[in-house]
Amino acid sequence: MAELTHVIFTAALYVSLLALVLGFVRFLRGPSSADRVVALDIMTTCGIALIVFIAFFGGRAIYVDVALVYALLSFLGVIAVGRYLEGGL
Amino acid sequence: MIAFIGSLICLAGSVFLLLGALGLLRMPDVYNRMQAGTKATTLGSLLTLLGIGIAQPAWLLKLLILVIFILLTNPISSNVLVRAAHFKGVKLTEKTVRDNLKDDQEKGGDGD
Amino acid sequence: MQRIKSFVLGMLVLFALWVAIAGTDRDELVAGFLIALLISWIFRRNFELLGELRLNPQALLRIPVYLALFLRELVKSSLDVARRVLSPSLPINPGIVKVRTKLQSKLGRIILANSITLTPGTMTVETRGEYLYIHWIDTQCEDVEAATRSIVHCFEQHLEVIFG
Numbered sequence: 001m002a003e004l005t006h007v008i009f010t011a012a013l014y015v016s017l018l019a020l021v022l023g024f025v026r027f028l029r030g031p032s033s034a035d036r037v038v039a040l041d042i043m044t045t046c047g048i049a050l051i052v053f054i055a056f057f058g059g060r061a062i063y064v065d066v067a068l069v070y071a072l073l074s075f076l077g078v079i080a081v082g083r084y085l086e087g088g089l
Numbered sequence: 090m091i092a093f094i095g096s097l098i099c100l101a102g103s104v105f106l107l108l109g110a111l112g113l114l115r116m117p118d119v120y121n122r123m124q125a126g127t128k129a130t131t132l133g134s135l136l137t138l139l140g141i142g143i144a145q146p147a148w149l150l151k152l153l154i155l156v157i158f159i160l161l162t163n164p165i166s167s168n169v170l171v172r173a174a175h176f177k178g179v180k181l182t183e184k185t186v187r188d189n190l191k192d193d194q195e196k197g198g199d200g201d
Numbered sequence: 202m203q204r205i206k207s208f209v210l211g212m213l214v215l216f217a218l219w220v221a222i223a224g225t226d227r228d229e230l231v232a233g234f235l236i237a238l239l240i241s242w243i244f245r246r247n248f249e250l251l252g253e254l255r256l257n258p259q260a261l262l263r264i265p266v267y268l269a270l271f272l273r274e275l276v277k278s279s280l281d282v283a284r285r286v287l288s289p290s291l292p293i294n295p296g297i298v299k300v301r302t303k304l305q306s307k308l309g310r311i312i313l314a315n316s317i318t319l320t321p322g323t324m325t326v327e328t329r330g331e332y333l334y335i336h337w338i339d340t341q342c343e344d345v346e347a348a349t350r351s352i353v354h355c356f357e358q359h360l361e362v363i364f365g
Contacts, residue, residue, distance in 0.1 A: 002091055005144070008096035015103035016137065019130075022110035026122070034174035039167055042113055042126040046106050046150045049137045049158065052152070054142050064151045068222075071155060075162040082169035086176050105279055112286040121295055125282045125326050131319060132279040147340045150221050164318035164325075171326050171336065181295065 011061045020046040037081050044074035092144040099140025105133030118181055119174045127167040134159055204245070208251030211241040214251075253306040255362050260363045267359040271316055278321040285338070296340035297326060300333050300349040303357060309364030317357050323352055 020043055027039035048067050055063030114124025135156050142152040219233035241248055254260075285292055304310050314325040314333060322338040335352060342348055 001090070005093045005096045006130040006167040008093075008100050009144070012096070013101055014098070016106050019103070019106040019110035019133075022107070022114055026110075026113045032119065032174075032179055034170065034177065034179050035122065035171055037153070038119060038123050038126060038167075038174075039113060039194070041170060042109060042130050045130040045134050045159065045163065046110070048155070048179065049106060049134045051105070052138055055148075056145060061148060061151075063220075064148055065157070068151065068155055068158070071158055071162070075166055078166040079169055082166070082173045085170075085173035105283070108279075108283045108286055112282055115286055115291060116293070117291075118295075120324070120326075121293060121338060124322070124336065124338050125286055127324070128275070128278045128319060129286075132207065132275055133232075135275075137211045154221055160338055161315075164315040167318055168314065168325050171324065181297075 016046055016049050016053065020050065034085065041078050095140045095143030098143065099137050102133045102136025102140055105136060109133055119179050120171060120181060123167050123171050127163055131159065131163045169180050203252040204249065205250050207248050208241055208245055210251045210254065211248035212237045215240055250308045253308045255363060263359050263362045267363065270359065274320040280317060281321040294339050295336065297334055297336050298340060298343055298348045299345050300335055301331055301345055302333060302353055304360055304364065306364040309360045313356055313360055317352060
C-alpha cells in the first residue's frame with residue numbers, strides 16, 4: 001500500500017509539473033501582455049502546489065512556510081502588474 | 090490507508106490543475122482563458138494541498154491557511170487582471186455575443 | 202461602536218493567523234498580540250469594512266450554509282470548465298452582461314463579486330456601485346433582470362442576511 005501511495009503522489013507531482021509547463025507555453029506565445037500575466041497567475045498557483053510537493057517528498061515542514069510566503073508575494077506581484085497595465089501605478 | 094486516500098485527492102487536484110492549464114492554451118481570448126484558469130486551478134490547488142495535508146496531518150493547519158489564502162486571493166487577482174485587460178481594450182473573441190460594459194463606457198464616459 | 206467592533210474583529214483574525222502559524226508558545230502569544238494590536242491600529246481605516254459583518258446568531262448560522270453553497274458551486278464550476286476544455290468543439294458563447302445587486306454593504310459586494318468569479322461560467326470584470334459587469338462563458342440572456350436572477354440571486358439571499 002505504501003508503495004502504491006508513493007507512486008500516486010509522484011504521478012500527481014508530474015501532472016502538476018505538466019500544468020506548469022503548459023502555462024509556460026501560453027506565457028511564451030502571448031500574444032498580448034495581458035495573456036502573459038494571466039499565464040503567470042496560473043503558473044504561480046501551480047508553483048505553490050509544487051513547492052508543497054517538494055516539502056512533502058523532502059519531509060521538510062519549512063517549505064510549507066516558503067509556499068505561504070510565495071503565495072503572498074505572487075499575489076502582490078500580480079496585483080501590481082494588473083495596476084500597471086491599467087495605468088494606475 | 091489514510092495516506093492512500095490523501096494521495097487520490099492529491100491526484101484529482103493535480104488533474105484539475107492540468108485542465109486549467111489546458112484551458113489556458115485552448116481558449117480563444119484573455120477572458121475565457123482567465124475563466125478556465127482561475128476556476129480549475131483554484132479547486133486543483135485546494136485538493137492538492139488538502140491531499141498532502143491528509144497524508145501529513147502535522148501540516149494540516151498550515152496547509153488550510155494556505156488553502157484559505159488561495160481561495161481569497163485567486164478571484165481578486167483574476168478580477169484585477171481581467172479589468173486591466175478590458176481597460177486596455179484587449180479584444181474579445183469573434184464568438185462573443187454581447188459586451189454591455191463597452192456599450193456603457195461609450196455611452197456615459199467612465200464612472201467608477 | 203462600529204469602529205471598535207471592526208478593530209476587535211480585525212485584531213482577532215490577525216491574532217488567530219499568528220497563533221496558527223507560530224504555535225502557542227508564551228512569548229509567541231505576547232508578541233503576536235502586540236503585533237496584531239499594532240497592525241490593526243495602523244490599518245484601522247481599512248478594517249472598517251469588517252464592521253459590516255452582522256454578529257446576531259441568525260447571521261452567524263448562515264455563514265456555514267454559505268460556505269457549503271460556495272464549495273458546491275466551486276466544484277460544479279471546475280467540472281464545467283473540464284467539460285468545455287476537453288470537448289473538441291470548445292462549446293463557448295461568451296459575452297459581458299450587466300447585473301444589479303441589492304446588497305448595500307461594501308464587504309458584501311466584494312464577497313459577492315469574488316463568489317461569482319468562482320461559480321460556473323461567470324467572472325466579474327468590473328463593479329460600479331450596484332451594477333456588476335460579468336463575463337459569461339455561456340450567455341443565456343442579455344437582459345439585466347434575467348441575468349441577475351440566474352447569476353446573483355442564489356448568493357444574494359444568503360449574503361443579505363449576513364451583511365445586509
